[in-house]
Amino acid sequence: MLHSGVKLCARLLLLSLSWGGTHSTGGPGSTLPPVVSGPPLSSDVRSVVFKGESQVEEVQVVRPLTLALECTWTGSQDRPHNISGFWRKDGSELADSRRPVLLENQQYNLRRAFSITDEEGLGNYSCVFDNQAEVDFILAAPRVGEVRDKPIVSYVGDSVVLQCKMEDTKPQPNSWTWYRANGTDKELLDPEPDSPRYQIHNQEGKTKLTVRNLTEADSGAYYCGAVYDISVTLSRVDLRVITFLEPLKPFLVIVGEVLVLVSLILLYERTKAHGPQPDNTLSDDQAHKLTPDDAGGEVTDSSTRQRKV
Amino acid sequence: MIRKTAMATARVEQPARSPGAERATPGALAQDGALAQDGARGWVMVGALFVCSTLVFGLIRSLGAFFVEFVQYFQESAQAISWITSIGVATQQLCSPLGTALCNAYDAQRVVMAGGFLASLGLILASQARSLPHLYLTMGLTSGLGWSLVFTPMVATVMAHFTRRRTLALGVGFTGVGVSSFVFAPLFQYMLDNFGWRGSLLILGGLSLNIVPCGALIRPTRKKAPPRPKAGGKADNGGGGGGGASAFRSLLRRVYRYLELSLLAHGPFLTYTLAITFFNAGYFVPYVHLVAHGRQAGYSEYRAAFVMSATGAADIVGRVAAGWLTDLGRARLVHMLTGWTGLTGVFIVLMPLASVAGSYGLLLGFGLGYGFCAGALTSLVFAGVPEIVGMGRMVGALGLLSMLESVGGLLGPPLSGYLRDRTGSYITSLVAAGCCFLLGSLILTTLPHYFSWTGPPPPRPPDGDGQEERQDAGAGLLGSPASGSTNGTASKDSDHSQTCLA
Numbered sequence: 001m002l003h004s005g006v007k008l009c010a011r012l013l014l015l016s017l018s019w020g021g022t023h024s025t026g027g028p029g030s031t032l033p034p035v036v037s038g039p040p041l042s043s044d045v046r047s048v049v050f051k052g053e054s055q056v057e058e059v060q061v062v063r064p065l066t067l068a069l070e071c072t073w074t075g076s077q078d079r080p081h082n083i084s085g086f087w088r089k090d091g092s093e094l095a096d097s098r099r100p101v102l103l104e105n106q107q108y109n110l111r112r113a114f115s116i117t118d119e120e121g122l123g124n125y126s127c128v129f130d131n132q133a134e135v136d137f138i139l140a141a142p143r144v145g146e147v148r149d150k151p152i153v154s155y156v157g158d159s160v161v162l163q164c165k166m167e168d169t170k171p172q173p174n175s176w177t178w179y180r181a182n183g184t185d186k187e188l189l190d191p192e193p194d195s196p197r198y199q200i201h202n203q204e205g206k207t208k209l210t211v212r213n214l215t216e217a218d219s220g221a222y223y224c225g226a227v228y229d230i231s232v233t234l235s236r237v238d239l240r241v242i243t244f245l246e247p248l249k250p251f252l253v254i255v256g257e258v259l260v261l262v263s264l265i266l267l268y269e270r271t272k273a274h275g276p277q278p279d280n281t282l283s284d285d286q287a288h289k290l291t292p293d294d295a296g297g298e299v300t301d302s303s304t305r306q307r308k309v
Numbered sequence: 310m311i312r313k314t315a316m317a318t319a320r321v322e323q324p325a326r327s328p329g330a331e332r333a334t335p336g337a338l339a340q341d342g343a344l345a346q347d348g349a350r351g352w353v354m355v356g357a358l359f360v361c362s363t364l365v366f367g368l369i370r371s372l373g374a375f376f377v378e379f380v381q382y383f384q385e386s387a388q389a390i391s392w393i394t395s396i397g398v399a400t401q402q403l404c405s406p407l408g409t410a411l412c413n414a415y416d417a418q419r420v421v422m423a424g425g426f427l428a429s430l431g432l433i434l435a436s437q438a439r440s441l442p443h444l445y446l447t448m449g450l451t452s453g454l455g456w457s458l459v460f461t462p463m464v465a466t467v468m469a470h471f472t473r474r475r476t477l478a479l480g481v482g483f484t485g486v487g488v489s490s491f492v493f494a495p496l497f498q499y500m501l502d503n504f505g506w507r508g509s510l511l512i513l514g515g516l517s518l519n520i521v522p523c524g525a526l527i528r529p530t531r532k533k534a535p536p537r538p539k540a541g542g543k544a545d546n547g548g549g550g551g552g553g554a555s556a557f558r559s560l561l562r563r564v565y566r567y568l569e570l571s572l573l574a575h576g577p578f579l580t581y582t583l584a585i586t587f588f589n590a591g592y593f594v595p596y597v598h599l600v601a602h603g604r605q606a607g608y609s610e611y612r613a614a615f616v617m618s619a620t621g622a623a624d625i626v627g628r629v630a631a632g633w634l635t636d637l638g639r640a641r642l643v644h645m646l647t648g649w650t651g652l653t654g655v656f657i658v659l660m661p662l663a664s665v666a667g668s669y670g671l672l673l674g675f676g677l678g679y680g681f682c683a684g685a686l687t688s689l690v691f692a693g694v695p696e697i698v699g700m701g702r703m704v705g706a707l708g709l710l711s712m713l714e715s716v717g718g719l720l721g722p723p724l725s726g727y728l729r730d731r732t733g734s735y736i737t738s739l740v741a742a743g744c745c746f747l748l749g750s751l752i753l754t755t756l757p758h759y760f761s762w763t764g765p766p767p768p769r770p771p772d773g774d775g776q777e778e779r780q781d782a783g784a785g786l787l788g789s790p791a792s793g794s795t796n797g798t799a800s801k802d803s804d805h806s807q808t809c810l811a
Contacts, residue, residue, distance in 0.1 A: 150502050152381075152505075153501075153503065153504060153508075154505055155505065155507055155508075160382075161381060161382065161384060163381070208384075242504070242508075244508075246503075246504060246508060247507070247508025247512055248511070250512050250515070251511050251512050251515040252515075254515035254518065254519075255515050255518060257519075258515075258518045258521060261519075261525075262521055262522045262525050265522055265525040265526055266525055269525075269528070269529070
């Protein structure tokens with residue numbers, strides 16, 4: 001962060017350069033806007049020193065600001081004194097950004113200030129040295145990191161809670177919004193406070209959408225939007241509503257299998273028990289220990305008798 | 310009389326018949342009172358135990374997959390959700406004596422079938438839950454009660470069917486736990502992705518219902534109702550004049566006997582239980598803390614999880630190998646148990662030291678050793694009970710042992726968690742768990758006759774009344790005169806057990 005005095009000096013310096021007449025004012029993020037327009041933007045600097053061929057740097061942008069990007073390259077095997085460098089945004093070269101770069105202290109240096117005012121200003125900025133080496137700065141608003149890739153499954157008549165949580169390590173959004181996918185469009189969900197079906201509960205860094213009395217039509221994609229000054233980042237949550245008949249089918253198959261097994265086993269035991277004819281006769285004093293339909297009775301009873309003998 | 314003698318001789322000659330013969334001759338059933346010791350029927354029971362271990366402990370272990378879903382649906386804290394499995398496990402362990410008492414009083418077949426039905430009912434009802442307490446009652450209490458009626462009776466049944474290969478049978482039966490945790494993890498995830506937690510619980514309830522056919526495989530016995538105290542034969546109620554008070558006392562006495570509460574005064578049993586409790590305290594700690602410790606030591610998530618998977622595989626192998634080794638009869642079971650538990654303790658202590666030294670290979674090696682030894686000791690723990698309390702009281706002893714050892718299982722992980730929070734690293738908690746094992750091994754050495762080459766003299770039944778009642782009580786398990794002698798015990802034990810388990 002620069003002090004406001006230094007900031008003013010830098011602005012004046014850049015302004016004077018622009019009046020030098022070498023740059024046009026067109027294109028996104030090219031030069032500073034004239035001093036008279038808009039509230040003063042905060043500013044930040046990002047600089048990268050690198051050796052190899054390319055590097056990627058992620059920059060989180062939360063609110064409109066002036067961002068100075070600086071690349072310092074140590075060069076390749078042969079270090080010519082003079083190479084050309086330019087800036088790219090989203091793959092296309094920025095007009096009037098190409099300039100000669102001189103070798104200083106065994107390094108090449110490219111630096112440029114960009115004014116990010118709205119969502120258009122976000123994207124992929126690259127500084128390119130001589131078509132050999134580049135650094136990609138990916139400017140984006142924070143996204144929700146933990147995204148559940150599988151749909152949430154719920155049942156007709158049940159209720160479900162869809163939630164999005166922004167990690168503590170990332171800047172927290174100002175507020176949250178919810179959308180529902182409607183074909184290719186996203187329809188904003190804005191329920192009344194006492195609506196029976198939808199309820200949105202926002203907390204610091206967390207949002208929950210409760211949907212009650214689900215129907216199969218509620219299936220589909222829902223988006224939670226983290227609202228920042230600069231843009232709204234969306235995160236997708238899928239909902240799938242099924243009826244109870246779906247798990248009931250495998251359940252009934254298994255219950256059927258169990259019933260078949262149990263009947264088979266009990267029938268088998270019964271036929272085996274009633275099989276041996278010769279040992280069926282028992283004396284009276286032993287009979288009172290048995291109940292008539294006891295399958296295993298004769299076996300153990302005979303064994304008991306045998307031991308006592 | 311002649312016929313009975315013929316049966317007697319036939320039984321005596323009967324060593325393990327081939328499976329086909331058992332079915333071929335109808336008369337074999339009558340002679341089958343010994344249930345072909347170590348024979349085909351026994352292995353069928355081992356299969357049933359395998360399925361039951363899968364559906365009880367394998368299921369419990371894999372319930373963690375539901376955790377995230379519950380947190381999301383009920384919007385409750387992690388602690389509130391983890392109470393569900395805690396209640397389930399606690400109920401299963403605390404109600405084990407109830408399971409074995411019912412087994413003594415009624416049919417093991419009915420008890421296990423009822424238990425399977427209860428467990429399944431709990432899960433099915435849980436699928437309809439609208440609030441968290443509903444889950445506590447269904448998944449926790451009901452299913453827990455069902456599980457307690459299944460597990461110890463099944464173990465007791467398998468143990469009664471084997472003598473020579475008892476430990477191996479138990480080991481093979483218990484591999485169900487390890488195998489199922491490999492199978493259930495992806496299966497549960499698949500079910501959750503397709504049916505959500507409600508549908509998955511419903512299907513799990515259906516799967517648990519498979520315990521019922523396992524229970525049906527147990528041979529039913531002659532006893533259908535708890536025996537009435539015989540007039541004049543027992544010390545219970547002398548005549549009908551005693552009325553309510555003496556009927557109550559006789560009920561208490563029956564409860565006392567079915568629960569085998571006399572074991573609480575039995576020194577060796579208490580020593581054994583104390584040792585097992587210490588083992589239980591340390592047993593679960595590596596499962597809970599090892600992955601986190603690996604991450605803290607700097608290994609990637611995959612490498613740490615791989616150590617756990619390798620441990621699980623070694624566990625399965627250890628169960629079978631130790632069972633087979635023990636049954637070779639070269640050494641006494643208690644000695645081998647001490648060996649395995651001592652080794653487990655050593656490996657647990659070495660594991661964090663290996664990761665501190667920075668060697669992944671050593672960590673993996675020690676993890677494999679720990680898994681193998683931990684699996685080995687599970688086969689032996691239950692098999693060692695008959696040697697200490699005798700076959701007559703084995704069933705109740707299993708129930709009491711399960712209940713008492715649960716104290717270790719309940720206290721161990723939180724204690725080690727506390728140690729971790731105090732010291733900031735998992736090394737202390739893992740070392741403490743290892744020390745639990747070593748301490749338990751030392752306690753085992755204080756068992757009477759530990760240092761003799763042969764086993765202790767057969768334990769005496771409790772004095773006084775109820776010899777016949779004990780006979781009925783023990784008979785509730787099988788109705789078979791399992792010869793019941795453990796390795797190397799004398800004929801006295803056979804006499805004793807013959808009057809008890811039939």
